[in-house]
Amino acid sequence: MDQQNEELQNLVSQGITLWGRSQETLEKQALKELEIFVEESHENKATDRILSQLEIKHGKDEQINNNQFVANISSDGSESDYIPSAGELSDEDYEPFSVKNRTSKKPIKRKSQDKTCQFKKSKIKDDALESNYKARLNEYYNKVENDLERIQNEDDLEEINGYKKIKGGFKVPKTLWNKLYEYQKDAVKWLWGLHQKPSGGILGDEMGLGKTVQIIVFLHALQFSKIISKHGKFVGVGPTIIVCPATVINQWVTHFHEWSPEFRVAILHQSGTYQGNKIKLINEINKSKGIIVTTYASILKYKGSLCDYNWHYLILDEGHKIRNPLAKITLAVKEIRTPHRIMLTGSPMQNNLSELWSLFDFTNPGMLGSLATFTEHFVNPIVQGGFANSSPMQEATALSVASTLKNVITPFLLRRMKSEVKNDIQLPHKSEQVLFCALTKEQRDLYLSYLMSEHVNAILNRGVRLWRSDNAIKANMLIAITALRKICNHPDLHMLQSPDCDETNIDNNIGYYKRSGKMVVVSALLKIWKKQGHKTLLFSQGRSMIRIFESFLSNFGYRYLKMDGTTSISSRQSLIDKFNQSDDYDVFLLTTRVGGLGVNLTGASRVIIYDPDWNPATDSQARERAWRIGQNKSVTVYRLISAGTVEEKMYQRQVWKQLLSNKVLVDPSTNKFFKSSDLFDLFSLPDSTETNPETTNIFRESRVKIQEKIKEKKPRKRKPKFGEAEDADQAVQFSQDKIEQMKALAQRIARNMSGESDKGKGEVKKTYVQIELEKERQEKLKEKQKLKSLSAPELIEYNRLKARPKIEEESNKLDDNTTNISFDKALEHSSKTASLYHHKLQNKIPPVNCSSSSGQIKEEITETQQTCNKRKHKESVDTSGRIDGEDVEGLVKREKKKLKTEKSVTNDNFILEHLFSKKGVAGALEHESVLNGSKKPSSLKDRTRADEKAQKALDALKKSRLNSWRW
Numbered sequence: 020m021d022q023q024n025e026e027l028q029n030l031v032s033q034g035i036t037l038w039g040r041s042q043e044t045l046e047k048q049a050l051k052e053l054e055i056f057v058e059e060s061h062e063n064k065a066t067d068r069i070l071s072q073l074e075i076k077h078g079k080d081e082q083i084n085n086n087q088f089v090a091n092i093s094s095d096g097s098e099s100d101y102i103p104s105a106g107e108l109s110d111e112d113y114e115p116f117s118v119k120n121r122t123s124k125k126p127i128k129r130k131s132q133d134k135t136c137q138f139k140k141s142k143i144k145d146d147a148l149e150s151n152y153k154a155r156l157n158e159y160y161n162k163v164e165n166d167l168e169r170i171q172n173e174d175d176l177e178e179i180n181g182y183k184k185i186k187g188g189f190k191v192p193k194t195l196w197n198k199l200y201e202y203q204k205d206a207v208k209w210l211w212g213l214h215q216k217p218s219g220g221i222l223g224d225e226m227g228l229g230k231t232v233q234i235i236v237f238l239h240a241l242q243f244s245k246i247i248s249k250h251g252k253f254v255g256v257g258p259t260i261i262v263c264p265a266t267v268i269n270q271w272v273t274h275f276h277e278w279s280p281e282f283r284v285a286i287l288h289q290s291g292t293y294q295g296n297k298i299k300l301i302n303e304i305n306k307s308k309g310i311i312v313t314t315y316a317s318i319l320k321y322k323g324s325l326c327d328y329n330w331h332y333l334i335l336d337e338g339h340k341i342r343n344p345l346a347k348i349t350l351a352v353k354e355i356r357t358p359h360r361i362m363l364t365g366s367p368m369q370n371n372l373s374e375l376w377s378l379f380d381f382t383n384p385g386m387l388g389s390l391a392t393f394t395e396h397f398v399n400p401i402v403q404g405g406f407a408n409s410s411p412m413q414e415a416t417a418l419s420v421a422s423t424l425k426n427v428i429t430p431f432l433l434r435r436m437k438s439e440v441k442n443d444i445q446l447p448h449k450s451e452q453v454l455f456c457a458l459t460k461e462q463r464d465l466y467l468s469y470l471m472s473e474h475v476n477a478i479l480n481r482g483v484r485l486w487r488s489d490n491a492i493k494a495n496m497l498i499a500i501t502a503l504r505k506i507c508n509h510p511d512l513h514m515l516q517s518p519d520c521d522e523t524n525i526d527n528n529i530g531y532y533k534r535s536g537k538m539v540v541v542s543a544l545l546k547i548w549k550k551q552g553h554k555t556l557l558f559s560q561g562r563s564m565i566r567i568f569e570s571f572l573s574n575f576g577y578r579y580l581k582m583d584g585t586t587s588i589s590s591r592q593s594l595i596d597k598f599n600q601s602d603d604y605d606v607f608l609l610t611t612r613v614g615g616l617g618v619n620l621t622g623a624s625r626v627i628i629y630d631p632d633w634n635p636a637t638d639s640q641a642r643e644r645a646w647r648i649g650q651n652k653s654v655t656v657y658r659l660i661s662a663g664t665v666e667e668k669m670y671q672r673q674v675w676k677q678l679l680s681n682k683v684l685v686d687p688s689t690n691k692f693f694k695s696s697d698l699f700d701l702f703s704l705p706d707s708t709e710t711n712p713e714t715t716n717i718f719r720e721s722r723v724k725i726q727e728k729i730k731e732k733k734p735r736k737r738k739p740k741f742g743e744a745e746d747a748d749q750a751v752q753f754s755q756d757k758i759e760q761m762k763a764l765a766q767r768i769a770r771n772m773s774g775e776s777d778k779g780k781g782e783v784k785k786t787y788v789q790i791e792l793e794k795e796r797q798e799k800l801k802e803k804q805k806l807k808s809l810s811a812p813e814l815i816e817y818n819r820l821k822a823r824p825k826i827e828e829e830s831n832k833l834d835d836n837t838t839n840i841s842f843d844k845a846l847e848h849s850s851k852t853a854s855l856y857h858h859k860l861q862n863k864i865p866p867v868n869c870s871s872s873s874g875q876i877k878e879e880i881t882e883t884q885q886t887c888n889k890r891k892h893k894e895s896v897d898t899s900g901r902i903d904g905e906d907v908e909g910l911v912k913r914e915k916k917k918l919k920t921e922k923s924v925t926n927d928n929f930i931l932e933h934l935f936s937k938k939g940v941a942g943a944l945e946h947e948s949v950l951n952g953s954k955k956p957s958s959l960k961d962r963t964r965a966d967e968k969a970q971k972a973l974d975a976l977k978k979s980r981l982n983s984w985r986w
């Protein structure tokens with residue numbers, strides 16, 4: 020139920036400006052109504068219909084049964100499209116195959132031709148069974164012995180046996196210490212500091228900086244140092260519980276085996292090796308002082324038994340899952356008896372400040388006082404000072420109170436951003452842009468007709484007056500917003516849920532990508548990236564949209580993998596490994612909440628976030644899967660937003676939340692907040708989205724420059740089409756019927772000209788893929804014809820231009836109608852050229868000097884071209900002008916890092932230019948720049964009064980602390 024709760028909370032906050040700024044607690048009645056709504060929701064029916072429509076189309080009958088199974092899981096609450104989680108449990112905590120006992124349908128195995136490739140559902144090899152543990156230890160000790168035998172000098176021995184000594188008797192073996200980055204060493208020391216107090220804390224490093232590794236090294240050192248615990252009577256590390264999302268259970272086990280193999284690590288979850296009585300397992304691991312790795316859902320399930328024992332450490336990975344202070348899971352983890360509570364999370368504050376309170380109330384109970392005191396003295400003044408229309412006094416108070424709060428939490432929150440440690444870990448360049456995509460005409464019409472429906476009218480008419488009291492209106496708003504979000508994704512998501520939809524009409528066209536503005540952009544991006552050899556993570560909120568993408572990808576020959584709430588937990592890690600290690604896949608399709616949390620997907624260097632979540636952290640988590648330790652290619656992230664729609668409001672809301680979070684966690688002087696939207700804004704659509712969308716106007720200074728450049732370009736004079744006059748005012752107007760007749764005639768003429776007989780009548784209607792392929796064939800034919808007519812020098816010039824990776828120049832040429840060389844073909848050609856070049860290098864034949872300068876050769880080895888060939892030929896070009904370790908004539912030494920960055924930026928710009936001019940992208944923002952807050956100085960008088968208020972807040976907190984301190 021908390022999932023709906025969050026959506027409603029968001030709606031409440033969206034409408035806040037109409038009725039004041041306080042957040043309302045949802046009444047029980049509203050929740051009940053929503054429960055009924057979700058159960059009876061058209062959502063699952065729509066998913067089901069889309070799935071079966073797509074399966075029928077592709078003749079995969081066996082999958083229909085599978086989908087029925089999938090639909091059954093949905094009704095079990097595993098994954099409801101578009102309904103965000105509110106920090107409780109989401110689909111990924113459940114093991115889908117467990118559901119089969121509750122349903123009568125058996126999952127049907129997919130056939131091997133399914134491109135999502137099936138893996139054997141191998142059990143994770145944890146140490147729940149003692150025999151497994153012993154066998155693994157034996158293997159490890161044998162290896163250690165062999166290593167020791169090979170040691171020849173004292174230095175090596177010192178390296179193996181040595182340790183780093185830290186004040187207080189804490190020792191970290193050098194074998195591990197030396198592997199840590201500097202900031203990771205700081206974290207180990209910090210954890211040791213907390214241990215001594217004892218106190219809990221939040222390790223809040225940005226995603227992908229190695230929180231798992233840091234905590235394992237700390238536990239290892241604690242064990243190694245044989246520290247006697249004052250508070251749990253344990254020597255070294257006592258029994259410990261690690262709670263994490265189901266998808267990363269396996270990751271924890273493998274990390275333990277790699278970094279600290281002697282710990283006995285048992286999985287308490289269905290996907291583990293232990294199939295016996297779990298209560299026995301809990302008892303055994305507690306007694307043997309082992310480590311239990313389990314999920315949030317399992318904590319609820321086995322809470323009774325877990326609470327029977329004392330535990331040394333309780334560690335919550337992705338701990339923001341307990342951000343709702345009243346959620347069952349939040350209350351459950353607080354019941355487990357332990358003196359040491361640690362939380363790992365890359366997004367400690369996601370929606371509001373109360374969440375931060377909830378996290379600290381777990382790690383450091385009572386530290387932030389009672390929730391009421393905290394809200395009154397900290398939350399309210401900070402939020403009030405963030406509105407665009409707040410007074411200078413309110414702004415100064417917000418700054419002072421936020422600084423005070425930051426000081427209070429700083430000792431217990433260790434948070435490092437990638438930007439701070441970038442040099443340490445040598446992360447490659449990352450660019451992240453928000454693309455505002457135009458709706459297609461069909462989407463726009465559908466969107467408008469829905470906005471004008473009685474349903475929305477009723478919300479707007481009654482909503483303004485009865486918002487607070489009428490829970491049915493709240494539920495209706497949820498329905499309406501969900502419908503609008505679906506239209507933004509693809510019209511079929513909405514149309515197929517309509518009870519009076521005629522499926523026979525859309526059957527042939529279901530999920531067709533050109534009917535969705537954002538899908539057109541995805542199609543263009545994937546096409547380019549595939550040619551460049553980049554692998555892509557494609558995230559969407561809903562499973563039905565993922566299914567549409569599956570159909571699209573298989574139709575266009577992309578090789579892909581898929582992971583959503585229905586993917587069994589035991590097979591998730593092998594899918595991840597497969598994608599990271601194999602060059603056989605172009606795309607990984609993921610639902611944001613399943614694939615976005617905790618996993619390492621550095622095999623990809625391109626990320627598309629297809630639809631926004633209300634919660635900024637959900638999208639940020641997803642984006643961070645690729646840009647993390649282990650990534651060595653520059654990463655590009657595109658977030659797609661349908662311009663002018665509810666998605667834009669969601670993005671603005673994300674920015675608001677992110678800025679609020681930054682104010683407390685990063686820089687209290689952040690001041691760039693803005694007015695939140697009202698109810699009417701949510702249900703509106705501007706006349707045209709061809710000009711700059713609203714959000715790009717709000718964050719004018721963050722607009723992507725290239726967009727301005729295109730706008731500045733003089734519009735090219737277009738030749739009038741048939742029936743159009745030179746002057747638009749004099750244009751001849753045809754009726755729609757007439758246009759259709761003319762189109763049909765034109766098609767007949769075209770068929771006659773190409774020698775095809777007019778056998779259309781009895782023929783089966785062509786699918787859109789066939790039409791696309793036909794189009795491509797025609798284009799190729801045209802180009803061949805054109806090449807035939809060129810003279811030899813023209814041909815050389817033509818090839819030279821095509822191969823030139825200096826993309827901006829290329830783009831100018833391509834824009835020129837007279838050359839008529841398509842962008843995609845240029846890339847295709849350039850990759851062929853590179854391939855040829857590499858082939859020649861392998862055979863030690865000096866490259867053909869197409870242009871004459873060595874600079875040209877240097878340019879040929881662009882990142883684009885290298886990645887194109889990387890899959891086929893595992894060659895590497897190093898900075899010294901060598902390929903695969905061999906000197907290569909003509910290859911000049913280059914500044915690797917610099918060139919990479921510049922190239923990727925140029926490349927991105929070119930892609931953006933292409934999207935702006937041809938694919939309906941109406942605007943773009945640099946996401947990072949949007950989040951950079953501005954600072955306004957306040958007057959001395961305001962500052963003094965603000966400081967007094969902050970001091971008062973601190974006093975109130977201390978007083979409240981005394982009443983509620985529990986540890």
Ligand SMILES: Nc1ncnc2c1ncn2[C@@H]1O[C@H](COP(=O)(O)OP(=O)(O)OP(=O)(O)O)[C@@H](O)[C@H]1O
Pocket residue numbers: 198199200203224225226227228229230231232364365616617618619643647648649
């Ligand atoms: N010192 C190190 N040396 C080598 N690899 C490391 C080191 N630290 C971390 N890694 C690797 O970096 C990757 C990211 O680490 P990890 O998954 O622990 O990050 P995280 O901060 O927990 O991310 P998230 O918040 O997304 O869960 C992992 O593959 C891990 O093995």
